[in-house]
Amino acid sequence: MIYTPQDFKSNQEVKWCPGCGDHAILASIQRAMPEICESLNYTKERFVFVSGIGCSSRFPYYMNTYGFHGIHGRASAIATGVKVANPTLTVWQITGDGDALAIGGNHFIHAIRRNIDINIILFNNQIYGLTKGQYSPTSQLGKVTKTSPYGTVEHPFNPGAIVLGARGTFFARSIDVELKLTQEIMVESAKHDGTAVTEVLVNCVIFNDKTHAAVTDKENRADRTIILRHGEPMIFGKDRDRGLILYGRKLKAVKIGEGGITEKDILIHDAKEENPGLHSMLIDMKYPELPIALGVIRAVNDKTYDDNVRDQVIDVMEHSQIHSMDELLHSGATWEVK
């Protein structure tokens, strides 16, 4: 079956604010779908989009697929239920920084810990948009919002660090305006067996405009971000002349050709390395010291929860003496009354 992005558009009017970064992610995902179907031999009816509550969580209504708009924070749990009930489905969870990391933090970490084969797209705009501008678990320390009129006194989460903390097998990062990159990551996410978390830095044009601007502005983006690809050197910059090296126990941004640094000295990205040490450092990189890491940062193989469940069911079915309710009812100690 050959699809076009149009096949994945529902007839519902998209109601996000004009200029919201969510529009771009919707477009990227709709563009990724035909490629995913082609490369994995999926058909459209196998897709289920599950969400929680928040601006981003309206997403399923705009996809012409099966969809479940859940309740606040619980999308990971609902998506888990869908996947375990029918592992042949391809399950996508759309969530935000409040939905996944505040009210839904528990479900988020446990989905990752179980390595259930779902794709989680975390729209991180560092603000509560739908409730009109309160700080979120990813808002920067000191951020002034309606509920932090004197600035927040809370440290923000770095979503990737949480994923690694829960021994996640896949983490990627993109920016709303990098449509091609998001599309590319979506395909990688679909191919990954296990919980695949993609953080997308999103601009909230109304309540948190330009929150990521320092790194996402077109003018500076190439110098302030680095797109990581497995097996390729960690090179970035407008002129592709900067790179990352390990300096002592830390990452350092260097200029190729300066101080005796050659391209050979630049680290090669290994997304498949099980040890999360370097992935952790890449995830933690912050501008201005270092570029923000984008792309698939970690993608390691491990058994998935749904595979393990299926294997156990098959194994028990094969070995059990009981195959029906009537047999179960008569199993164990029984006696006759004559």
Place this chain on the structure above:
Amino acid sequence: MQHKVIDTDEVVVRFTGDSGDGMQLTGSLFADASALYGNDVSTFPDFPAEIRAPQGTISGVSGFQVNIGSGEIKTPGDFCDVIVAMNPAALKANARWAKPTATIILDSDTFDEKGILKAGFKTNDPIAELKLQDHNIVFAPITSLTKESLKDSGLDPKAIIRSKNMFTLGMCYYMFNRPMEHTFVYLERKFRKNPSIIEANKKVLQDGYNYAGNIQAIPNTYIIHPAPLEKGTYRNINGNQATAWGLLAASEKSGRPLFCGSYPITPATSILEELALHKELNAKTLQCEDEIAGICTAIGAAYAGNFAITTTSGPGFSLKTEALGLAMITELPLVVVDVQRGGPSTGIPTKTEQTDLNQALYGRNGECPVAIIAAHSPSHCFDAAFYAGKFAMEHMMPVILLTEGFLGNGSEPWKIPSMKDYPEINPPVITALEEIPFWPFKRDSERLSRRWAFPGTIGLEHRVGGLEKDNNGAVSSDPLVHERMVGERAAKVAKMAEFIPEQTVVGEDRGEVLIVGWGGTYGHLYTALRQLQKEGKSVSLTHFDYIFPLPTNTADLFSKFKKIIVCELNSGQFANYLRTLHQQFHYHQCNKVQGQPFTVKEIVEAVKAIL
């Protein structure tokens, strides 16, 4: 002492000791042996919330009551013919349950100064202090006899002491002429990998039996003939196991694989444990990170086409509240099992109550009626769970199944049913696009239920969710659409009344007093009814399994009695519910909120007070 052999039709025995003394096992084995012998049996485990409370103290006392009879046994019994107390604290906590003629068996080794002090006695004579002098007190050195019995067994001292419950069980087998074979088989299975423990336990059991026969201190032994049970194959079953099996049966009859998302909580946990065993019947269980994930994974599984379940008790039920609203508005089949316990909050976790009815009826935001079914005995949990599944799937809606700690942990002999005697379950599954476009919330006229379209089905892509929607599935905040959809969902639940059996009456269908009950009080209400009828009183009983909606003949049935008394283990939740629905009647009440079941006596007295 003159030894008497008493031929009786009913005996109540209560095994009590420290929570580490193995009294639950002793009681269960005694009950199983009696059931296998052919008696009717009812059991009541009564244990503390602490796994090992301080040894020898009142708070650590664990008890297991068994009522065995040659006639119909519907309750674990009010007062005991025999009490076994493994230490002074157990005696102190349970003396009030002794009948005036009761035999009390004590482990004399534990009645030393230290033990007596720990139990909080003021004197060094517990018997006098509890005014038990007129009872048959049997002081047996159970601990030292167990040690003596196993001194050559090669077991370590700890393991030897742990076997003393088997000595006690042996004594009781002598008193009640129970066969030991069943217990031998149990031991052989349980300690398959450790033959020395099998032999040791068998020896202690036998030595306890012989000891009881030799000492001449056991005043009475009892013969309880087999009960005239209906012909058939029987097994013992407790309520939680029956609930799990009823759900599995609904899964089989519907052809929908079972999915249970749950979080461990007393006293509901063993339903999850039981379901987890039965992967061979294609049952999947997911022990979740919390109660909310329990119900939300179940909702996801229901959307994907599984027969979804979540099991819990009161506090967990509170946590599931929001998600239950989601299941209701998305019109997905889901069974929520609430094994009620003493509340509010953590309350008395291991004790029984019927105090979650209001929560089940009203505990959600918005207009959110959810069907409620209640089980009335341990074995009835099977049928109640089966029909909860049937109604959930066929009517496309969540159903709350209320059971109680008393039912979940209690057991009784059960004539094993045949699955061919149960109806088919036909969920309204739609497997192909029939008309364009597909309207996910279009209703059928018979049940007002919507169709169940599983993801993966070509052409039926649709979105559900917590936002209000019109029948075509489009999100709508149109005031009139909302009001209409609220009405349609309520009408669907109300419609279930046309599919449930008519309410019946035990006894004459008209008279002076109608006892009204629901849930796990059935056995006590029934026994009280029989007693009152024997005394010639004009009393009948009607016991509700279907709580919401109520059977359609409820008001008609009530109208045939001069007085109505609603008996329940709360402060009057069902009575108040009846008052809102059938205001024309006056409802007397008989209530108890002690974390304990009724006694038959309490009900008899309450009824007599209004006769």
